[in-house]
Amino acid sequence: MKAVTVVTPGGPESLVLTEVPAPVTGPGEVLIDVVAAGLNRADVQQRRGFYPPPPGASEYLGLEVSGRVAETGNGFEKGQQVVALLAGGGYAEQVAVPAGQVIPAPDGVDLVSAAGLPEVAATVYSNLFMTAQLQAGETVLIHGGAGGIGAMAIQMASAFGARVIATAGTAEKCERILALGAEEAVNYREQDFVQVAHRYRGAKVILDVMGASYLSRNVDALALGGRLVVIGLQGGKTGELDLAALMGKRASVIGTTLRSRPVEEKAEIMAQVRQHVWPLITAGKISPSIGRTFPLAEAAAAHQFFDSGVHQGKVLLTV
Structure with a gap:
């Protein structure tokens, strides 16, 4: 599969789309075919070399994605539209995620825009x-x-x-x-x-x-x-x-931080989000705030835009 890698920690130009091994799911994990990934300030810090992923997490950037389940199991059906909170790995064509951090995408939101929801x-x-x-x-x-x-x-x-x-x-x-x-x-x-x-x-x-x-x-x-x-x-x-x-x-x-929390805590947070926030989104009281989207291959341009500070709302990368 293809994923965005950091050649050398530094500026946006250090981000390059590269062929890498596909993720292998472990027990209790869900494999997702990524449709879009959200760009967060933590990604910028990791790109600069200041925010390494927690032990065991993917080395690739990306803390949230939307996509489709690649394999039936762990309570999900193949092809089901979902969003996921990650410890890393979202800037890629596929990602393996603990099942508790994956929830169905909310009704009434297109799947690309939904990528801007999990982390925030x-x-x-x-x-x-x-x-x-x-x-x-x-x-x-x-x-x-x-x-x-x-x-x-x-x-x-x-x-x-x-x-x-x-x-x-x-x-x-x-x-x-x-x-x-x-x-x-x-x-x-x-x-x-x-x-x-x-x-x-x-x-x-x-x-x-x-x-x-x-x-x-x-x-x-x-x-x-x-x-x-x-x-x-x-x-x-x-x-x-x-x-x-x-x-x-x-x-x-x-x-507080979110990325380094135990899987069990993240699962509880995502369950609360699904119960209390998703109904407000479906009712139109909350909507994704999307500023701009870039293709995954243009991750460097997306980071340059993000670093400029002119963006309003989420910046997304589409696969």
């Missing part, structure tokens, strides 16, 4: 609802609202009855954020998200992809009993934390 839906649902316990009526602050994670978080939080504030860096992206269901969009180049959050008596939950550079301001923006969930380190990994401010608000800072 699992990330957002597990962090906002399973970890931070976001409740209807609470205010949530979402950083990077125009990206794939942000777009899903805005739609999901709004669908579950939360009040959403989201940040972005351009007026165009702020307009998109409002169209997705946010009550307020904050252009971080012109406004202070802390002041905006204070107008709502603080954010009960903050979903943050920046890390160190936003740490102190995020704590300032929290409400009493607030929960700051850090899922990305785009702004660095080491920051100063005012423990007195955190204690005074009886708040918490939680750091």
Whole structure:
């Protein structure tokens, strides 16, 4: 089969479509003929040599795919349309995945667009609802609202009855954020998200992809009993934390990752996504946020586009 390989860690030009051995399924795994794969920031970090796959995972990039089951078994029928959450290997014509991380594609979404759902839906649902316990009526602050994670978080939080504030860096992206269901969009180049959050008596939950550079301001923006969930380190990994401010608000800072979680935890997350998120997609309350698609052979161009920062929504690779 063909897969995108990293010749030498570095820029997008290091990605090359190569003939490689096809995956062999192990016990409890499902073989999928890939239709499309989602591009995530973790792929960029792995391409650069900063985010190696966990032990036992495929060395190839790609944390989510849509496709068709290649062989009947493990509760799936051959040809069944599915999506899957991966630890790696999505930038390929086939991938073998633990059955618990594979669920039927949602009704009402074409199979290519469905590739943009598993990683973002699992990330957002597990962090906002399973970890931070976001409740209807609470205010949530979402950083990077125009990206794939942000777009899903805005739609999901709004669908579950939360009040959403989201940040972005351009007026165009702020307009998109409002169209997705946010009550307020904050252009971080012109406004202070802390002041905006204070107008709502603080954010009960903050979903943050920046890390160190936003740490102190995020704590300032929290409400009493607030929960700051850090899922990305785009702004660095080491920051100063005012423990007195955190204690005074009886708040918490939680750091999570998805890729390295045990198979059993991923299976539970995907089961929750299927139960709670898929019906909202079928009902039209949440939709995939797709920015642009590229053929698998043009993975380098897709990464160059992603690195430019101009994209809104998910970038997909089609097989």
